[in-house]
C-alpha cells in the first residue's frame with residue numbers, strides 16, 4: 405500500500421542525447437501522411453464501421469489527399485478481409501494511393517493478411533510486435549532474442565510470400581509496438597534486424613514506424629528517442645522513419661511535430677484524433693498547424709464541415725465543439741475584449757495581405773467556414789461584439805457612443821436571461837429600445853415648408869395617446885423639430901447627429917437611411933435612432949426617440965392645431 409497514490413508511478417528517464425539537434429530544427433516540408441482511420445481508428449469504435457461506412461471514409465481520405473491509407477486488419481474479421489478484396493476487385497484504389505494492411509507477427513495471421521491483398525498493384529504490409537520489457541516479461545514471456553526473432557521470422561515470411569505474387573509491389577512496414585517504453589538500443593537492434601531481413605535498399609525502402617503506443621513522457625522525450633533512432637539506425641538511407649503517436653498525455657500533436665523536427669519522414673494518425681483510448685494523433689491539427697506557418701500540408705481541408713460530418717457519421721462520435729480547427733466553437737468569441745479585437749482586425753484585414761486578425765489563427769474561409777458565428781453574445785460580451793453583429797447581420801454601423809449605450813441595454817438583458825442572445829434577439833432589442841419607443845411621444849408624420857430664412861415644420865404625434873400637432877421653425881428640419889418640441893415644454897439639444905445608409909431595409913421593404921441623434925434633455929444624454937427611406941423622416945424619428953429615451957414628460961399637453 406502506497407502512502408501517496410502518486411508514488412505508484414515512476415518518472416520517465418531522460419534520453420542521453422546531449423547534442424540533440426531537433427530543438428533548432430524548422431519543419432520545412434510536410435511529412436508523408438498515413439491515415440489509420442480505417443484501422444486504429446476503426447478498432448477503437450463502439451461499433452466498427454461496416455463495409456459502406458469504410459468505403460465512404462476511404463473515398464473521403466483519398467479526396468483529402470492521403471496517398472497511404474491503412475484500410476484494415478484483414479485477419480481480424482470477415483468484414484475487414486472483404487473490404488480489402490472489394491477495394492482491389494472493384495478497382496477503387498486510385499493509382500497514386502497505396503493501401504496498407506496490419507497484422508500481428510504471427511504466421512497464420514500473416515498468411516490470411518497476404519491472401520487479402522492478392523491482385524493489388526501496390527500494398528504496404530504492416531507487421532508489429534510489442535518489444536518493451538513489460539511485454540517481453542508479462543505478455544509474451546520471451547527473451548529479447550525471441551522477441552527479435554518473432555519480428556524477423558515474420559518479415560522473412562512476408563518476403564517469401566511477396567516473391568510468389570510478383571504482380572503486387574509489397575512494401576514492408578515494421579512497428580516495434582511499445583517503442584517509447586523500450587530500451588533504445590534494443591529497439592534499434594530489432595529494427596536493424598528487420599531492415600536486414602527485408603534486404604532494404606534506397607530503392608526498396610522499409611518503413612520503420614516507431615509508435616508511442618502509449619504516450620509515456622513529455623513530447624521532447626519522444627523527439628529525443630526519434631532523433632536517436634534517426635542518427636543510429638543502420639542503413640538509414642534505406643529506411644522511411646515513421647511516427648505513430650497516441651495521445652494519452654494529451655501531447656500527441658506536439659510529439660508528432662517534434663518527431664518530424666527530429667528527423668522523421670512520415671506521420672501516422674487519424675482525423676480528429678480517433679483511435680484507441682485518448683486517440684491517435686489528430687492529423688487535421690498537425691496538418692493545419694503547418695498551414696498556419698505558411699506551408700501547404702498537401703492535405704485538403706477546405707471543406708472542413710463536410711469532412712467533419714462524414715467522420716461523425718462513420719464513427720458515430722461527435723467532434724468536440726472546441727476541437728482545433730474543426731469544432732463548432734473554435735471560431736467563436738463570446739468575451740468582450742476578444743470581440744472588440746476581432747472586429748477591429750476584420751476592419752483592416754486586406755484580401756491579399758498576410759492574415760492578421762487577432763484571436764483567429766487561421767481564416768475560417770480557408771476551411772470553408774463562414775464568419776457568421778465568429779462573434780456570439782452573452783453576459784461576457786461587450787460593445788464590440790454587439791456592434792459587430794449589428795453591422796455584419798443588419799448593416800447598422802453604430803456611432804461609438806451609441807455602441808456603449810446599447811451594449812448596456814444588451815448587458816441588462818443578458819444578465820436577466822443568463823443565456824446567449826442571438827443576432828436576431830439583439831436586433832429586436834435595438835428596435836424595441838430605439839425605433840419602437842413611443843412613450844410619451846409617438847411620431848406619425850410631418851410637413852416641411854421652405855421659408856425665406858429657414859424651414860417651418862408641423863409634426864403630427866400622439867402624446868401619451870392623444871393626437872397633437874407640433875409646429876416650429878428653424879434653419880433646417882432638425883432645428884425646426886427641436887423648436888417644435890419646445891412648444892410642448894421639451895427643451896432638447898442635439899449633441900451629435902449622424903446619418904448612414906443601412907444594409908437592412910424597413911418593414912415596408914424599402915432601402916433605409918438611418919439617423920443617430922444624441923439628445924441632451926433634462927440633464928440626461930440619450931441616443932435616439934430613426935430608420936426610414938426618407939432621411940428627414942429618419943432624423944425626426946431619431947429626435948423623438950432620443951427625447952423619449954431621456955424620459956421627458958411634456959409640460960404642456962397638446963392641442964390639435
Ligand SMILES: CC(=O)SCCNC(=O)CCNC(=O)[C@H](O)C(C)(C)COP(=O)(O)OP(=O)(O)OC[C@H]1O[C@@H](n2cnc3c(N)ncnc32)[C@H](O)[C@@H]1OP(=O)(O)O
Nearest residue numbers: 444447477479480481508509510532533534543544581617
Ligand atoms: C497497438 C495496436 O493497436 S495493435 C493492433 C491491435 N488491433 C487488434 O487487435 C484488432 C484486431 N485483432 C483481433 O481481431 C484479434 O486480436 C486477432 C483475430 C487478430 C487475434 O485473435 P486471438 O488469436 O484470439 O488473440 P488475442 O486477440 O487474444 O491476442 C492475444 C494473443 O496474441 C499474442 N500477441 C499479441 N500481440 C502480438 C504480436 N504483435 N505478435 C504476436 N503475437 C501477439 C499474445 O501474446 C496472445 O497470445 P497467447 O494467446 O498465446 O497468449
Ligand SMILES: CC(C)C(=O)C(=O)O
Nearest residue numbers: 532579581582615617
Ligand atoms: C500497430 C501499432 C503501430 C500501433 O497501432 C501502436 O503501437 O499504437
Ligand SMILES: [Mg+2]
Nearest residue numbers: 444615617648
Ligand atoms: Mg496505435
